[in-house]
Amino acid sequence: MNPFIESFQSSDKFGKLIFLFLYGLSIISWVVLIYKTILIRKSKKLSFEFEELVDKHKYQLLDFSYNNFEKHKSSPFTRIFNVLKETSIESLNKNQFFLKQEDKENKSNFLSESDVQLIESQINAKISKEVHFFEKNLFILSTIVTLAPFLGLLGTVWGILITFSNMSLQTLGNANVLSGLSMALGTTVVGLVVAIPALVAHSFLKNHLRDYLKEMESFSQKLLTILEMQYRKVEIS
Numbered sequence: 001m002n003p004f005i006e007s008f009q010s011s012d013k014f015g016k017l018i019f020l021f022l023y024g025l026s027i028i029s030w031v032v033l034i035y036k037t038i039l040i041r042k043s044k045k046l047s048f049e050f051e052e053l054v055d056k057h058k059y060q061l062l063d064f065s066y067n068n069f070e071k072h073k074s075s076p077f078t079r080i081f082n083v084l085k086e087t088s089i090e091s092l093n094k095n096q097f098f099l100k101q102e103d104k105e106n107k108s109n110f111l112s113e114s115d116v117q118l119i120e121s122q123i124n125a126k127i128s129k130e131v132h133f134f135e136k137n138l139f140i141l142s143t144i145v146t147l148a149p150f151l152g153l154l155g156t157v158w159g160i161l162i163t164f165s166n167m168s169l170q171t172l173g174n175a176n177v178l179s180g181l182s183m184a185l186g187t188t189v190v191g192l193v194v195a196i197p198a199l200v201a202h203s204f205l206k207n208h209l210r211d212y213l214k215e216m217e218s219f220s221q222k223l224l225t226i227l228e229m230q231y232r233k234v235e236i237s
Contacts, residue, residue, distance in 0.1 A: 007186030152191020159184025
């Protein structure tokens, strides 16, 4: 018989409750890992595809519409592009209103340095929101990493307590004494088995998100560079 199953069956009600709680934490950690991994990989794939679309339309950046690409609307890159496009158009419309008459006739409209800084700050705020969205519920893994070993330790102490209690009763056999030790060792092992994968999963996802953050920042800088090349007013001294 599997030693974990045997240890579970030989435990008392409180010991079984500890085992069940640890098994539940293990299931939760794997669900979080699988869900977050799928979410990040899907978002990265859509982001890469959307970046290729932007590269193809970079000379008409503010005229580019992705309405024909419905699946990309859920991409963080798309939402970053939306912020840039909306803020840029608002700034250009504002500048158009205050243009001199001769500039209006020439249809010349530019973004000032303060406009570009505003757009950049809006994009950075959006990136922060995107990162916060992906990091949501990651605290579950860090909590499991901390909690699982302590639950295992609780089971260890409880099992040893039961062992000494059984040893004090001379009428009980060795099987009853060993059941307490079995639970003590079993909960310790299960606690570590739950905590170690959760720790690895947390580090794995944090590294993935760190890389994705760099990709979002790189994409935003590319958009700003293209925008400045097309709309930034050059000051000639």
